Amino acid sequence: DTEVTQTPKHLVMGMTNKKSLKCEQHMGHRAMYWYKQKAKKPPELMFVYSYEKLSINESVPSRFSPECPNSSLLNLHLHALQPEDSALYLCASSQVDLIIYNEQFFGPGTRLTVL
Amino acid sequence: KQEVTQIPAALSVPEGENLVLNCSFTDSAIYNLQWFRQDPGKGLTSLLLIQSSQREQTSGRLNASLDKSSGRSTLYIAASQPGDSATYLCAVRVNTNAGKSTFGDGTTLTVKP
Numbered sequence: 001d002t003e004v005t006q007t008p009k010h011l012v013m014g015m016t017n018k019k020s021l022k023c024e025q026h027m028g029h030r031a032m033y034w035y036k037q038k039a040k041k042p043p044e045l046m047f048v049y050s051y052e053k054l055s056i057n058e059s060v061p062s063r064f065s066p067e068c069p070n071s072s073l074l075n076l077h078l079h080a081l082q083p084e085d086s087a088l089y090l091c092a093s094s095q096v097d098l099i100i101y102n103e104q105f106f107g108p109g110t111r112l113t114v115l
Numbered sequence: 116k117q118e119v120t121q122i123p124a125a126l127s128v129p130e131g132e133n134l135v136l137n138c139s140f141t142d143s144a145i146y147n148l149q150w151f152r153q154d155p156g157k158g159l160t161s162l163l164l165i166q167s168s169q170r171e172q173t174s175g176r177l178n179a180s181l182d183k184s185s186g187r188s189t190l191y192i193a194a195s196q197p198g199d200s201a202t203y204l205c206a207v208r209v210n211t212n213a214g215k216s217t218f219g220d221g222t223t224l225t226v227k228p
Contacts, residue, residue, distance in 0.1 A: 006158075042220055043159070108160070
């Protein structure tokens with residue numbers, strides 16, 4: 001199984017809502033990533049979890065709160081978002097051995113619209 | 116700070132043509148380089164991963180090369196097909212922060228039947 005799954009596929013939320021994005025992989029990967037991608041731009045790294053611990057936070061606003069409850073799951077909790085946060089949110093995973101990170105596999109993404 | 120550039124931004128070729136996509140990076144102390152394709156509104160599909168110790172990798176009609184000293188990688192696509200139409204992205208990991216990938220802006224390829 002070389003698949004990363006993401007739910008939901010689409011999400012529309014108001015600026016006062018609280019919602020969560022979910023990502024799951026069963027490849028035994030111990031590194032998981034959240035990226036944000038705006039139209040016609042490359043993905044921008046938001047967070048990296050390594051062995052269920054947050055290892056990289058790219059100065060992301062606190063209205064985005066990541067969580068890695070176990071080695072297969074990654075969540076992104078959203079609260080008080082702004083319209084400019086509308087984007088495609090991509091999850092990825094890879095093998096990691098200490099500091100050696102290998103090939104990344106991406107999920108299909110969640111298309112988020114903030115009204 | 117690693118900067119990754121992909122030129123051209125867009126490329127249109129007739130079906131059957133062989134083509135080369137380019138990826139340049141400023142910091143040669145890379146850990147690995149990965150090529151992806153992305154269809155509109157979709158996630159990224161991994162094509163090839165080249166470790167820093169490797170010179171090239173091949174998968175089917177695709178061949179990726181890596182020249183660290185010159186800060187360049189190329190993706191060669193043989194006998195292009197309309198189904199190859201997509202945006203191709205390269206991503207580089209550097210030794211000092213291997214958890215982070217830096218992406219180029221991508222090359223959008225259109226293969227005309």
